Structure formats: structure tokens, C-alpha cells
Amino acid sequence: MTAESTSIPLPPANAKESIICCEYCPVACGYKVYTWDLGTQGGPAAADNALGVDFPTELLSGRWISETMHTTTIVDGELKNVIVVPDGDIEVVNVGGTHSVRGGALAKKLYNPNGLTNDRFLYPMLRVQGNLVPISWEAAIDLVARLSQYTLDNFDELAWGMKIYSYQFYENVYAASKLAFGDIGTPNYSPHHAPAEGDDVPGLSDCGIDAFSAAFEDDKEADVLFISGSDPYETKTVRFTTWQQPGGAKIIYVDPRKTFTAAYAEANGGIHLQLMPGTDTCLYNAISREIITQGWEDAEFIAANAASRTELDGEGSWRRQMFGLSFNEYRDFLFSNDDFTLQGAESETGVPADKIRAAAEMMTGGTGPRPKATILFEKGVYWSHNYENTASIGSMAVLIGSSGQPGRAISRMGGHQRGGQKAAGYPMDKSPHEYKGNKVEMDTERWFAEGKTRFRWIVGTNWIGAMGASRALAAAAERLTSVGPPVTSTDPDLAYAALTERMDNGGTVIVHQEIYENDSTPFADIILAAGAWGEDNYARNNAERRLRLYEKIADPPGEAKSDWEIFAAVGKAMGFAGYDWADTNEIFEEAAPRSSGGRRDYVALVEKAQADGVRGHDLLRTFGTKGLQTPISLEGGEFVETVRQHADFTFKSNSGKANFVLSDWEAVKERNAILGPVDDELWVTNGRVNALWNNLSDFTRRRISQDRWPMNFLEISPNDATARNIVSGDLLSIESDNVLDQLGNKTKGGFTAVAYVSDIVPDGVTYSYFLYPKQPANSVTPGDSNLQPINLRYNFKLGKGRIKKIGTTELTETMSFAPRNLVPG
């Protein structure tokens, strides 16, 4: 019998209360944190506990404390009790204090010296003769600054690279980009999820539509939700359980997998369009063509809001010049390719023609009244064929007038929260990469693999595992960090001499700023021990642009420092001005003007705070977990928030009109021919699952998620499993000899996983977790950004491999292999 806790300590009435939002998905549910001394407890009567609720709590109270909501952590130097519980009073986002399995265990994220999180990096380290050994912060900052300066003096700014999360709070991203763009001026900078900076949904942006224009209430208001490339129940949970499902919209769900949401859609009057990987562009264009064929487009919206040829000719950007279409041109484009007929699309995508037609009718109401249709999408769309998929889904929204109106919108659902407040613009003129004579953001991974990056600073990401062709990238990292003499002493001068000699010999120095060891750590020369969520005061937006304060609730462990402090220290050591911030509030206030005119615009907040003589963070704190929906402005001393963007039918284009955009399906087909499985290979696509989050730095240290997913898994269909003599619980190898790496060469990739035989996946398609430590699904996904030259993205979803049983595991005894797509009957 497993020993289980049968009780939870209650916070006493005088426990300290703080506000925070969830660290994980872009819904960003609101939470409250209670901190109190060890050795004291509250009681079950409402008056005797800080939650002010009687225990046992009522059904759906939003105020129960599960075991996973409690921990002990260090606060102001002392070990304290902490609970992180959903905010039971919240009226937005996670109304009434609901939560997902991920957020419901946020407390377990915190550093607990006696718990599973006690292996945090506690101090900076230097690799000396192969081992990471502690050094002082003074020495670490000095080394990073001098190595950076050496790179700039002896090579150029393109040889100095930074790879960093795009989301980990305004204040940290601002400080990092001030250094990288503002002072060093390098284009060798890329986010955690892509080889290059730049827009993840360029096709939608070229339509003139903001990627996060909708509000969660649009999901509830809609009659029809067209959801593609993201399972909202699994990965944007509270958006589904609080906004989508209770709203009762019929769901058209587009996914090669029959996930929970697919099954739910079908059981509730919706449609599952189960396309084969890589065929989204054809499917969306076929739906759009059918809509036009039937005359179901929103002619009024198009007449009023779609750009004419003349207006398109006035567009400034090369992409819109190249791909922007008027309605007539768009119609002609759709009718010029027989793959976009219902039959043609059926044979290209695998989706039956009658379902494509039914989707077109459901979205538009056919000959009946027009329903409110909202289109939502995420990585299944843009990590497949990025430009073409986002252009075709965006154009479909323009066609049916789904933008800027209650229940009628198109939006990304988001992968993570929105914290990318940059300090300066990307230096595009310095990028070495082009598309047809037009500058595009630099592919930093190609540059690295070519050996042109001499110094690389990896911040808060499992860089290697997160990039395509990850095994080839690891080999490049191994090669480039093995050049030259090893560091043999902690003496900063000797270390500096060895590392600069490596640079001179064509090698690369890697600095890794992290909270835990991960698959990229073996390549690090210097470790900078970082703080994390809840260890400083920070601000961030969610997927409906809701800006909230995330209060500091605990100390960074050991000597770890907040990321911004580290960037500031290096900036100062390099002699740059403007890094004298005393705290994150000073950065928050300094960053405000950079948000002006964008979806994060919070200038009004800081202006009012300064006029009232209060701090920006403190004013934001007064809005609690509700926060403010940006962009915001001030009218008569009151904030005016933006529920949804484009409500005045002004779009983000030179003309202010919305555009149709060309999506080159023939180019996509050529790419699919290169990327698709051959011989006995199957598609090996990947993504998230409900109980896990991203690189699992928290989730491999959480019992519930480790019980559920003790290793990476591969969903395989019953037919494909039988053909390979595979049953659930078998250990599999997934290998391909045909993975295009960062330089466009064919390389080998592979990983292992436990078999999960399931009809979630169709024959020919398998599915794995995208970033499981030591079992990297990205080792069989392409790392060649030349495949998508318009904006240098990876086709992360289009991996492939041979699947073979290599043994058995004992996991069937402890891990459930039950179906994960059961819905109420």
C-alpha cells in the first residue's frame, strides 16, 4: 500500500496573502499564496483560517487545498509553510477558482530544501577539467563580461549570441534585449522555440490581424468554434472548461489525432476534421473555396474591410507585397488548384469531402442565419508549414468576417504566457539571411552549427532538446565546445585565457543561465544560477492580453539571482550605461514606452502611477488577479481596457484594411515529399499532454506527473502496433536516417519511448511528448530552416521514424494505458 497523506495544514487567519498567476499555460489562471510560520496552523472554521472558508469546503468551492498545493520554502531567509491555491474570488479567467492538473500543483514548483526541488542550481559554476565547480558571482560576471568583450573585439557582434525564453516576464526580457539588441547590437538572438527571431504567425499578421486579438469571452459567445492544431482541454484547460465548453458552441476540431476535444466535439454536434500531418493549407483552402462556391462568405464584411489591389500595392512590407491578395485574386487563387475542390482535398488531406463541406456550412450557417464563428489555433498549425498555414487560416477568417466582433474572432490560443517586452528593435539590417533579396531574421542555429558563433548565452531553455534535429545540434555543440585547451583552474584569468583560445581556434563558449540541469547543461562552460517564477516581482500578459503582477513569494535558492540582475551586472561590467535598476519595478516603468501602440500597451498605467506618486507594480497590484486587459488608455482618470482588438475594424496594415494572403500549397506539397515518411517509417508528430508542461523542469520533480508519465511515450494505432508486434508498455526505438539538420544535411536521429497503443492516432501517424528529458522527440524532426525560407521556422510537427520494439518495461504495473479520449456518453 502506498502511504498517502490524509491531511493538509491550514493557513492561520493571519497568514500573509500574495497574488500570483499560474506559471504555465497562456490562460494564466489567478492564484493566491498564503505564507505562514512553521509550527502554526489554522483551523477548519472560516474565522480560523486565511481562506475564510469552513472545512470541509463545498463542492466546486475553489477553496480546497490539495496536497499538491502545499510546500515549505524559504521566505526572507526562513523556512515557511506556503500554499498556492486558485483564487476562489476571481471573476475572470479561472472564474470561481478552478484550475488544471498543472496549476493545481504550483506549490510543488517552489524550491524546497527538503523536497524534490532541492537540486536547483544554488550558485554560479565553471567547468574545470570536465566538472562544474562553484565559483563566486564576481568571477562569473567578470568572465561573462570579458568573454563577451573579447568576442566583440576579435570577431563581431554576429559571433555573440543569446538564446532565451521569449516569455519569462517583461522585466527579464527587457533587460536581456537591452543588452543584446540595445548595446551589443546583435541579430544572433533567438527565442526558446525557434531558430530565429520574428513573427510565429506571419501569414495571419499579413492579413492585418493581431495574433492575440480575441478575449476568452468570445469563446463563450461563439456559436461555432473552429479549433485547429491544439487540444484546448489538454493544453489550455481552463479556457476549455470555463469558456468553451460551458458556452455550448459546436466545435469543428482539426487535428490528425482524435483527442479528448475531438471526441467531445463529435459527441456534441461538432465535427472532427482528422487530416494527415502537413495538409492544413489544403484543408483550409478547400473550406474557403466551398464557402465561396456556395456564396456563404461574409460579403458585407469583405466589401467594407478587405483591401483592394490598389490598397495592397501601398503596403510597405515585402511579404504583403509578395503575398497579399484582394478578394477577387484570392477567389481566383482558390479556384486555380483542383486540390482545393472537395474531392481534391479529400485525397490530399484524408478528410472526407462531406465533412469538409459540413464544416464550411457550420461555420457560415449555409443558407440560414450566420452563426458567430471564432477560429482558434496554435502550434499544430504554425509548427507545421508556418507561413502557408497561418496565411490560409487567416484568410478564411477574413472570408467569414471572423475578427473584431463578439464571438467572431481569430486568435492564437498561445503556447506560453506573453512576457516578451523588448527594449530595442531587432537589428534586421545586420542579419546575414535573406529570402529573395529581402532580409529575414537570422537562423541562429544554422550560424551556430556553421561554427560562426564564438560566444553563446543560453537563458532559461533546454536549447538542444527544443530545436529540430536535436541530435545533430548536440553533436555540433559537442564539437565546438571541445576545441582548444580545457579550463584547468577556477582562476578567472586562466579560465579566460583557455576559453578565448578556444574561440580563436574556431570553438564556442557556452554560458547557461538556468534553474536546473537539463539536456543542454553538458555543453555549458559557465552556469549562472537563476531565480524563477515567484522569486521576484514580475509582470506578464496572458492570451487575452490580461496584464497582472506576479508577486514575489519566496527567495531564489542559495545564491541564485534573478535573470535581470545577471543581465544588469554583465551590462555594467561591460561598461554600458542604464543598468542601475534597483528592482523590477524600475524596469517595468522604464519598459512602458516600448509597449506603446502594441497589444501590450501599458503606458497609461505607468503614467497614472507616476502622476499619483505610486510605483507601477503597486498600481497594477491593486487590480489583483483580474489585472488590466491591454492595450489600455486613460479617460477621465479611469483605465479603458481592450476586450478584443480590431473592434473598430481597423486592421494592422498600411491601409488599415484586412488582407487575403496567398498560401503556396504547391511549395508545401514539395516540402511534404521531402519530409514525409518513406518505406516503413511513420509520421512521428509531437506535442504536449495534459499533465506535463514544456521541458519538464518542474514536472520531473512532481510525483503525480512522474507516476503518470515516468518516461516519454509513443502513441501508436492498434493496426500499426500489431504490424510491429507491439503492445502497450513495450520499450520502443524511434529512428530515422533522414533527418535534415541545421546545415541541410541528412543525419540520423532517434529516441526511445514506451508504447501507448491507442486509437487517438490514425494509422500511419504516431505521437510523442515534444520535450521529454533524455528522450527527445526533436531528434527526428527537421532542423533545416531553408525548408521554410520566408521566416525560418522549423517543421517541428513533421517528424518521422521507424518504430521498433526493443524490449519491454514494467510500466504496465504502475502507469495507466487507458484511453485518454473518453467523453461523457
Added chain:
Amino acid sequence: MPNMTRREFVYLGAATGAVLAAGAALPLAILTRDAEGNAVGAAVFFPEKRVASLGDLEIGVPVMFDYPFEGQASMLVKLGEQVPNGIGPDGDVVAFSRICTHMGCELTGYQAEHQVLGPCPCHFSTFDLIHGGQVVLGQATQSLPQIMISLDGETINANAVVGLVYGYADTLDEGVNA
């Protein structure tokens, strides 16, 4: 033994070994919390309650009961497959709380084909009864509390709950409802 209070549990604890009319309380080594919130081993005492008769069980057909308090929906089922903690000649009889560990809704639908309980009507959590009530998919942050059962001849008794039941700060403390 309907609606036991904290005091009665304490009394039963004091009377360990004595055979009471309603059955004996079994001391159980289990984790609870000390004043500092650390999980520590301790003996806690649960009531014994007769919940079913072995001969009446059919594979896949659940028997519903409340335990340890009235209103704490639970169920017992013969899974048809031997599992750890399963009792009976086939080692396949188990019992679980039916109160969803996400936000407390009552789980009703046992799906014999998959040996799962759920999806929960509120937010669709589904629990695997051959794997100790593990969350198959869903928002609950812990497995379903398992009810430890024992066999006395043909009689199946419930003896303890392993895990924290939704709503409670202490599975054995009726709190303000006491």
C-alpha cells in the same frame, strides 16, 4: 457506522483490539502532518464498515456505499483482473472514493471495458482503477483515495481511506460539520 465524528474515531483508537458491535477499527500506518506541515508516519484510526458480500459481486458491476462518513460517496468493484491491493479469491476486488479529487463532483460512470471511473461530469477527469485510481486524463492533482477493504468470510469490510478526500483538511476530521 453512520456519520462518525472525530471523537468517536479517537475513542475507537483508544479501544484498538476491542471488538465493537459495528466492527473493529484498524490502526494503519499512514502519512499525516506534523505542526510544521511535514509528512510524518502516524497511526490513525478508521471505522470498519460492512460494504458488500463477496458472492453478490459481478465483474464490472460496481457497488456504491458511503465511507468513512455519510455522504462520502465510494464504490467497490470486482475488476476481473488481479491488482495490487485487490482482495478476494481473484485478487481483483477494490474500492475507491467517488469524490473527484479535482473539485469534488461525484463520479458515477464506471466503464467496465476500460476499468476506469469517469469522466467526471464537471471537468472530465477519468481515473484508472487498475492503477490505484491514477488520473488517466484530467485536472485532478491526486489519484482517487483508495478505500482499503478486507474479507471476513463472505463479508467485505471497508477499513481505511488512503489519501485526502476533496473538501477536507483531514480525511478523518469532519471539521465544522462535526
